[in-house]
Amino acid sequence: MQIKKQEIEDALIRTAEEEFYKYGFRNASVRRILTKTGVSIGNFYNYFQNKEALYEKVVGSEYRRFLSMMTEHEHHEYNGSYEGRLSDVISRVIPDFSRRFVILIEGSEGTRFDEARERMARLAKEHLKNHMDDSGVCIQNELLDLLANQFLDGLLAVVKAEPENTARRNRLLADYVFFYFSGMMGLINEKK
Amino acid sequence: MQIKKQEIEDALIRTAEEEFYKYGFRNASVRRILTKTGVSIGNFYNYFQNKEALYEKVVGSEYRRFLSMMTEHEHHEYNGSYEGRLSDVISRVIPDFSRRFVILIEGSEGTRFDEARERMARLAKEHLKNHMDDSGVCIQNELLDLLANQFLDGLLAVVKAEPENTARRNRLLADYVFFYFSGMMGLINEKK
C-alpha cells in the first residue's frame, strides 16, 4: 500500500480537479477528496498547506499561462483578414484551454483567483473593441460586454464538450469561431 | 398574527428569489432569508417543508412554463424569413425570461432541477436542428449543442444585464439575436 510521495500528490491533484470542476472551490469538500483518493486527513496537510494551496496547484499555472498569453496576443500583428485572425486564435490561443481553465474561470469564488473571469472578459472585450474600431463601427457598451462574455463562455463550452480529443475539439472550434465572426460581420454590415 | 398566511408566504418567496439569485441554491442561507423577511425559523417550516420546497416555489412554475412554451413553439408555423423568426423569438419567448429563470438555470445544482439546464439546452438544440434541416444543411452534433447552449446563455446574460428596463433589454436582445442569426447564416452558407 506504500505509494510514493509524487504519486499521492498527483492523485490528490487529479481528484481535486474533478471535485473543483464539479463544485467550485467553495463547495468542494476536502474530506470528500481525501475519501476518494484514500488519503488520511493528516497526511493531506503534509502535501498541501490548505485547501486553497491545493486549488492553486490545480489552477495556478493555467492562470499564469493565460495571463501571459493574453498579453502577448494583444501585441501580435494580424494580417487583417478574418481567416488570419481566426486561424491564429485556433492555433495559438485555444490549445491551452483545458478543464483546469474552466475551473479557474467558473469555480474561483472565494479565492485569490476571484477576479480571473472578470479580467479575462475585460481583455476579450477590449480585444473585440479594437476590431470594431478598425471597422469604423460603433457598438453599444452592453452589447460588447455581452459578446465578449459569450465568446468566452463558448470557448469554455468547447473545452467541456471535448476535453481530450484535440482533432474534434479543433474542428468544433473552427466552426464556432467562424460562426462567431460571421455574427460580427453581420452586425458590422448592419450598423454601417 | 399581523400578517395573513398568504402575505408571509409571498414575502418569503420574494426574499428567497433575491437570495437564490445571488447565491444559488446550495449557498443560499435559510437563516439569512428568514432574518430579512422577519419570519421565525419554526414558522418557516409551517409554510415550506424545507429549503428545496421553497426553491421549487420560486422556480417551479417558471420551469413548467418554459417547458410548455418550448413545446408549443415547436408546433408554431413561421413565415420563413429570418426577420419573422427573429421577431417571434423576441416578442413571444423572451419576455418570459425572468430573474427566476436565471435562478433555475444557474442555481439549481444540488436540486431536482439539476438537469433543468440540460433539458432546456436539449430542447433548444432540437429546435435549432429543425431550422437547420429546413435549410438542407447538416451540422455536427457537438456544434449544435454548443450553439444551443450559447444561445441560452446569451439570453440569460441579457436578463442579467438589463433585468428591469424593458426597452434597453429588447434593443440588446434584438442586436444579440441578429448577431446570432448572422452567425447561423454564415455557417449555413459555408456548409452548402
Added chain:
Amino acid sequence: MQIKKQEIEDALIRTAEEEFYKYGFRNASVRRILTKTGVSIGNFYNYFQNKEALYEKVVGSEYRRFLSMMTEHEHHEYNGSYEGRLSDVISRVIPDFSRRFVILIEGSEGTRFDEARERMARLAKEHLKNHMDDSGVCIQNELLDLLANQFLDGLLAVVKAEPENTARRNRLLADYVFFYFSGMMGLINEKK
C-alpha cells in the same frame, strides 16, 4: 429537561469560568465546556457568537471595571500615612478582585485582552514610583518592575486562596499589604 434560556447562558458562563480559570483562553476547550454543561454544539452558538465572545462575557465587565477603578484611583488624594493608603487599597480596590479577574490577567493570551496584565503592571508601577518619589528615594527600574508585578501577583494569589470568604480575604489582604509596605519602608530607610 427544558431549561430556560437564561439558565443555560448562566450555566455556560459558570462552566466556562472554571474552564478558563484552569486552562486560559487558548487551551480552553469549547467542547469540554459543552459536555460539562450538557449543551449541544449547535445550541452553544445560539448563545454566543464564538469562543471569544464567551470569554468576553466571563471577563469583559471585570476588565472595564478595573480600568475605570485604576484611573479613578490615580486621581485620588491620600492623607499621606501608610495606614490611609493601606486601608484605601483594601476597602476600595481589592473587593473588586475576583476569580474572573485572575482569568483576565493570566489567561488572556490570544485575545484582545492580551495586554491587560501589562497595562495593569504599568499602572501599578507608576503608582509605586509616585510613592517613592514622594519619599525622595530613587529605586532602580528593574526593582520597580519586580515589585509592581509582585504586588499584582500577590493580589491575584489572595483571590485564588480565598475566592469567596470576604472576611478572611480581607484579613489576609490587610496582612499582605502591611507586609508589602513594611518591605517598602525597609528599602526606603536603607536607601536614605
Added chain:
Amino acid sequence: MQIKKQEIEDALIRTAEEEFYKYGFRNASVRRILTKTGVSIGNFYNYFQNKEALYEKVVGSEYRRFLSMMTEHEHHEYNGSYEGRLSDVISRVIPDFSRRFVILIEGSEGTRFDEARERMARLAKEHLKNHMDDSGVCIQNELLDLLANQFLDGLLAVVKAEPENTARRNRLLADYVFFYFSGMMGLINEKK
C-alpha cells in the same frame, strides 16, 4: 550520521529549553523544535519516547536538585542574624535558579511535574514557618502560603528579568530579599 548521538540529544534539549520557556509544555510544538534543530520527526522518537520525556530531560534534574537543596537547607544551621540568612539564600540557593527552573515551575501544566510548583511552595512555606516559630510569632496559615508563593515568584521573576548578567541579577536579588525580610520583620514586630 554526521552528528553523533550525544550531540543530537544535546541540541534537541537546548532547543526544547527555548521552546518550553517561551510556550510552556502544552503549547510547545514538537515540530517547531525539530525544524529548528534540523532533526527529523522519526529520529526524534529514537532519542525520546515522547514530548513529555523531552520535557523531563529539560526539567527533571533541575527538579531533583531543587528538592535535595531544599531538604538540605532545612538541616542547615544559621547563625541567627537576618544578614546571615539573607546572604545564605543569595549565595547558596539562588545561583541554582535557572531558566529551566522557571520552565519547571511555570510550564508544567499537563505534565507529571504539574505539582512541582505546589510542592516547592510547600517546602518554602515550611521553611518560612520554622523561621517564624523561632521568632515566637504565630502567623495564620493562608498568609504563610501567600508569602511563600510570593517569595518563589519573586525569585523566578528575577531570573526572568536578568537571566544572564550575574552581577545585576545578584544586586536585584539582594534588594529583593532585603525587601522581603523587611516585610517579614514588620509582620513579626506587629504580631508581637
Added chain:
DNA sequence: AATGAATGAGGGTTCATTCAT
C-alpha cells in the same frame, strides 16, 4: 399560527505520534 431553543452532521485545520523503509 408562531416561536426559537436544540440537534448533529459536516466544514477546514492542527498536532503528537507511529510505522514502513
Added chain:
DNA sequence: AATGAATGAACCCTCATTCAT
C-alpha cells in the same frame, strides 16, 4: 541511526432542520 509519510483524535465553527411550547 535515520527518514518523513501516514494516522486520527481533537480543535472551532456553520447550517438545515426538528421539537417542545
